[in-house]
Amino acid sequence: GVVICFTGCAVVSQVQDFGLLDVNYLVTGDVGSSCDVEFCTAGDPPVSTVLVINGNSVEPVTTGASFQILSPNYLIFGQGMGVVGQTADIPLLISTVRPLDGFQIAGEYDPILMTLTSVQASGVAASAEFVALSENLDAGEIAAGLIMALDTSTDIPIGDDQEVLNLQFDVSADLGGATAPLTTPVNFVDSAGTPPITNKIVDANYAETPNLVNGAIELVDFNPFVRGDCNSDGGIVNIADGISVLQYLFQGGATPSCLDSCDLDDNGEISVGDAVWIFSYQFAGGALPMAPFPDLGIDPTTGDGIGCNGDADDQ
The missing domain is CATH 2.60.40.680 (Immunoglobulin-like)
Incomplete structure (x- = not known):
């Protein structure tokens, strides 16, 4: 029960949906089941649902509730x-x-x-x-x-x-x-x-x-790759990837299977600057390669004419 003031010093005025009592329950039912809560007379001695107005007990109109047991998982x-x-x-x-x-x-x-x-x-x-x-x-x-x-x-x-x-x-x-x-x-x-x-x-x-x-x-319709992995060995970007760029540009080396991975600055071209970017990143605290890096991903600038392993940009 709830008593506003034992000496009658305060009362609840005319209100609607006024919160007067919070009741906590321990949930023991199965997830997905439901439970109805209704007003009743219970206990020993019996306790019924009443409001006290000017010292008189008044039986109110009551509305029950329903609980749906949800999973926290x-x-x-x-x-x-x-x-x-x-x-x-x-x-x-x-x-x-x-x-x-x-x-x-x-x-x-x-x-x-x-x-x-x-x-x-x-x-x-x-x-x-x-x-x-x-x-x-x-x-x-x-x-x-x-x-x-x-x-x-x-x-x-x-x-x-x-x-x-x-x-x-x-x-x-x-x-x-x-x-x-x-x-x-x-x-x-x-x-x-x-x-x-x-x-x-x-x-x-x-x-x-x-x-x-x-x-x-x-x-x-584009192949995923890691920017900077120019030799496509699947390993951490390192000095060998920068050398792969230089061999392709200046020593007649084989065309990398994924040219996009060699385009460090993602400008749509392979140049000596891409090799310098790798060396700078590795040894001089330079900027990270452009995305996708360091995880496998799709080129955010598809359509730049440089593709990977025969994808839609590698035609």
């Missing part, structure tokens, strides 16, 4: 990238307030644009002992599961936006008549595969369907 399809006629990938992320033994997912994508080829444990789940893609999928379906340790000795840790899985696709060469660049959704569905797989996270005997956040893959 999330399964998230992230943002991915793919190249026309080559491959695409997208990460699966988990946000969880409890350690998890594993999970399973059900999703869908556009099979005209892509074909799912594999799933790989990644990020905080890279050491998982079991990861599998359902062998009975219709076109456009995703159904996969992961277990960290078969003896449940290892968990996915508590944390937000943690990568746990990477999904790989083959991208159609003609996109079914569509034109790149385009963005295609990767969505969760209630179930996929045969037998049906649903979306669950698991901690020992506990399982729930968490909040589900859809993602997307950007499909482009």
Whole structure:
């Protein structure tokens, strides 16, 4: 009960939707279930719902409430990238307030644009002992599961936006008549595969369907590269990349397979200045190479006439 003032020194005036009492509940039900709360007479001795006006008990009109039990946990399809006629990938992320033994997912994508080829444990789940893609999928379906340790000795840790899985696709060469660049959704569905797989996270005997956040893959007709990796060895940009620029320019060296990676200042031309940029970055505290750097990415200035590995700019 609530008493405004024991001596009658204060009262509540005529108001609407006035907050008078906060009630906290311990949630014990399953995620997705609901609970109704109604006014009643309860307790010993019995307590009923009344208002006191001028010392008199008045039974008010009451309205109950309903609670929907929501999960604090999330399964998230992230943002991915793919190249026309080559491959695409997208990460699966988990946000969880409890350690998890594993999970399973059900999703869908556009099979005209892509074909799912594999799933790989990644990020905080890279050491998982079991990861599998359902062998009975219709076109456009995703159904996969992961277990960290078969003896449940290892968990996915508590944390937000943690990568746990990477999904790989083959991208159609003609996109079914569509034109790149385009963005295609990767969505969760209630179930996929045969037998049906649903979306669950698991901690020992506990399982729930968490909040589900859809993602997307950007499909482009340009190859990703790292600016400065002129010799395309996939390693850290170093002195050898600067020498590759000079050999190409002055010693009749082979044309780099990805000219865009040699264009350090992204001006659409390969010159001695690009080699100097590498040496300056490496040894004199010079500026970083232009994007994409240091991670693999797409040239932000596509259409400049310098391409990579036969992409749309390398014609």
